[in-house]
Amino acid sequence: MSDNGIYECNAKNNYSQDHGIFEIIVQNIPNRIENIFLENSNRISWFKPYGGNAKILKYILRIQYKQGIVWSNATIITINNSDITSYSFDNFYSKCSISITIEAVNIIGSSLPSNPLHFQTNTKQLLIAPNNLIAVNITSKSVILSWEYSLFYLCDNFNIEYNIELIDTYNQTLIQTYQHNSTVFMIENLKSSTQYTFIVYAINELGSSPKSQLLTIQTLESVPLVTIEDLQAVLLNTSSVNITWTFENDDVQFLNGKFRTFAVTIYEYFNMSTLMTMETINSNLIFDNLHSSSQYYISVAICNYFECGPSSKAIHIETPFSNLDMPITVIHPITKPLLLNCPFTKSWLNSEKSIDQYVLSNNSLYITDLKLDDNHSQYQCGPTQYQIQLYDKPSSVHGKIHYTTSNEIGIKFDYPSDIIESLIITYKSKENLILNEFHLFPPLLNIRLTNLSCGNTYDIMIYAKNQVGFSPSEYLIGKTDGSGKNIEY
Secondary structure, eight states, rough: TTTTTEEEEEEEEEEEEEEEEEEEEOOOOOOOOOOOOETTEEEEEEEEOOSSSOOOOOEEEEEEEEETTTTTTEEEEEEEOOTTEEOOTOOOOOOOEOOOOOOOOOOSOOOOOOOEEOOOOOOOOOOOOEEEEEEEOOOOSOOOEEEOOHHHHHGGGGGOEOOOEEEEEETTTTEEEEEESSSEEESOOOOOOOOEEEEEEEEETTEEOOOOOOEEOOOOOOOOOOOEEEEEEEEETTTEEEEEEEOOGGGGGGOOSEEEEEEEEEETEEEEEEEEEEEEESSSSEEEETTTEEEEEEEEHHHHHSBBOOOOOOEEEEEESSSSOOOOOEETTTOOOEEEEEOSOOOEOOSSSOOOGBBBBTTTTEEOOOOGGTOEEEEEEEEEEEEEEEEEEEEOEEEEEEOOSOOEEEEEEOSSSOOEEEEEEEETTTTTEEEEEEEEEEESEEEEEOOOOTTTTEEEEEEESSEEEEEOEEEEEEEEOSSSOOOOO
16 A cells, blocks of 8 residues: 555647646555454444545445354345444244345455454244245145245344144134144144135244235145945836935035046856946936846945045845847856756757757756857757856956045955955954954945954955855055054154
8 A cells, every 4th residue: 555645747848848746546456354243142333444545336245154163155245335234033933043244345356354253042923924925735535735945034043933824715714723843744634625724833932923914725636535325226117117216415415526436336146247437417227128137236325526436335126037039148157067857848958069969858858068169159958048157266356545544444445247246355464463354245346344443554465256266365565544644754
């Protein structure tokens, strides 16, 4: 700076002369701020330093706070007025260990940082509400909430807890309050297809912050748990039947969504290749073109826009004999001899082979060495035709977990095109070695395992059965819903 001063310059030649006077000001970065003063636990001040022959344009504050035993990265605060030489820590609400340095800045550059000042702020009333409350993930039973509450405002976030209020959207009453110490939280055990409203606020030892904006969500639909009552069948003629059922309005709360349709399932003589499902919004359905002298099993389920629920108990109907010349289907196990009576005539016919050796003295047809090659063979005795369908042991029935509650596991079945007369389901929990056994007769599209323990895992084995034997087993693992505790993040 010693080169500052007034300088005179003279110039002269043979024709004239001139001179000028100049003031030279040498500029440099500002001097270092020597002292920072702690006025109280939340306010500091300093003296304005020498500006290096230039106007001080701003101050840069570098603030760190302690996280455990480690200092945080610096938060930079800029004060763009050189006449302001103080700063209040208005946005620090917890007890904070603070370290701060200050630099003065002019047109040339920044001064050297001041020596760091270390001090601790006091806890203050929280004045800022949590913001950006959103639902990260919504299912039929749960929601994950997320919100923001900047660490700059909190200093040490472990001193802050959050209350999450769950509100009944319909009547605006508080259902439950949860307490948590981070900004992500899962709430479980919610009802399907239901609106909920949430509010979040922070709490420290001096009280609570303002509340966040309201967040309203609707949980997704899930499998309806309504069952059909009073399922009945009335034969209209030899090939038609009218199916009726009832659905109580009081059960609407268990629909877990909006009603879509009734699903009516029918199959003939335990033959899963004949299984079909028809949908209707009415509480009755007529099936036509049924085979005479046959047996059918019918069940009904109710469906929302997500899925169909558990099947009702199946009802059994038998169609009467018809005088029309239609083949009679005989479904027969391959391991047992086939016996057909023919009281009306003394002749048996088969278009593919001679069957005289199988005709008994009373004109009955008796075949002991059945083979699957004989499947769908036709035998005729006078005007009556018999179509033989042989079957062996069934293939595996594929099952999957349909739904779970705190004390139920629903299982949905996918049947092979075999003869299946019943299912055997065994199950036991990981915590209890007692084996439970459930027999499903006649087969349905799904079942409900009830009276289970809350929050337990179950090993489930599924077998199909007919008169020939058992299918290979199908293995499933299912877990009932938890005890109501929330998973915290």
